[in-house]
Amino acid sequence: MGPFDWLPHAPLEPLQLDWLQGVELAVLRLDRIDPLISGNKWFKLTGHLAQAQNASGIISLGGAYSNHLHALAAAGKRFGFPTVGLLRGHPQENPTIHDLKAFGMQLHWLGYGGYRARHAADFWLPWREHYPGFHPVPEGGGGLTGAVGCGVLVEQVRAQLHTLGWDDYDAWWLAAGTGTTLAGVVLAEAGAHPVYGALAVPDDHGVAQNVSALVQAGYELLDASRGGFAKVDPPLLDFIETTQKACGLPLEPLYTGKALLALKQQIEAGRFPPGTRLIFIHTGGLQGNRGFTS
Ligand SMILES: Cc1ncc(COP(=O)(O)O)c(C=O)c1O
Structure with missing residues (x-):
């Protein structure tokens, strides 16, 4: 088999949303790397x-x-x-x-x-x-092998910052299911920028242990699971629909929708001052949406 030298390109796009309160947000669109092979x-x-x-x-x-x-x-x-x-x-x-x-x-x-x-x-x-x-x-x-492959996301963001007129960014925000993708970004950052992981699963899934087996510092995990993995509620579905209408960004309810909604709540709670520049990773998963509509 292989070798596989296909390295897809994930576009970095600015996001305008009315709840950002001066925080600047860009999304790394892993959902757009390929029509079939999607996401992290x-x-x-x-x-x-x-x-x-x-x-x-x-x-x-x-x-x-x-x-x-x-x-x-x-x-x-x-x-x-x-x-x-x-x-x-x-x-x-x-x-x-x-x-x-x-x-x-x-x-x-x-x-x-x-x-x-x-x-x-x-x-x-x-x-x-x-x-x-x-x-x-x-x-x-998963595992270290999986995590290391996600390190290129950091390079892809750095190479596209100029398209936003940014010379740097302050932190990353992404959904965590096992924490593998997060660990890969943390490894590649080597402490340069913090990485926030919005947990799509409850505590007992052992994400904190998974991640700490791979990396020691440079990240924070927050609960975004809304009561359980794959638990979906009307405010979440409303948020996904409103976001899609407001800026065209498609989300699904298990990972990316929960992660972005958790970011909104943290911004509303004052965690990030105006002017903070954040990179949100869209980890894909839109294929799974069909399970909710059909
Ligand atoms: C769409 C999507 N986003 C995020 C994740 C979480 O990634 P990780 O398991 O690397 O934390 C997954 C899978 O677990 C996923 O399918």
Whole structure:
């Protein structure tokens, strides 16, 4: 497989919203890197794919709406390598699953108990036998390998600052699910600018531990989960609709919508003085929106 030298470009765009109170905001549009391979997922995959150069294919796992499996399957189709997806739960149809199949990914449903065993020492054994030579990628493309691939986001922002008329910025703001993307940005910043992670999942998901295993300082995690992962409420959906109408930015309710709404609340609470320049990372995930509308 590979090598993969496709390094997509994420546009950096100014955002005008009536709640910014003098804070200047720009969005790094990972949702716009490619029509099919969207979001932080490609960047998290790059290191894993580099490690898989002698592999016959890639095997990974996720839920039935997984943005990670979606990006992996799309990359497999684009670059011509076989992919296998191990899925949480029981067979179901939805737009994400439809795409995974259309991209040629082999799917196996593990049930809920089977999926819970994914961290067990012998979990991969039968799959290695079933798919010899396939390289396993952890859930969500995580770990240090995934994080390091996100470091290029810092370079991409720095290279585009002049388009905003900025010579620098003060901090980053992004959604955190496992904290891998955040850790990659923190590593690449090496303390130069703080990184705020808006948690899309509650405390008991262990994001703080994940992140502290990868980086020691230079970030802050804030709860943005609104009562639980994938919990959606009318004010959140209103906010997403209003934002799209106000500035054309599409958001989804699980990660990017919650993250931007949490930023609004923090600005209203006075966390950032007027003139602060923030980079919001749009981590993609819009493919998952179809689960809410269809
Ligand atoms: C759209 C989207 N944004 C953000 C995240 C969070 O990324 P991370 O797991 O690297 O914190 C994910 C996946 O977990 C995602 O699918």
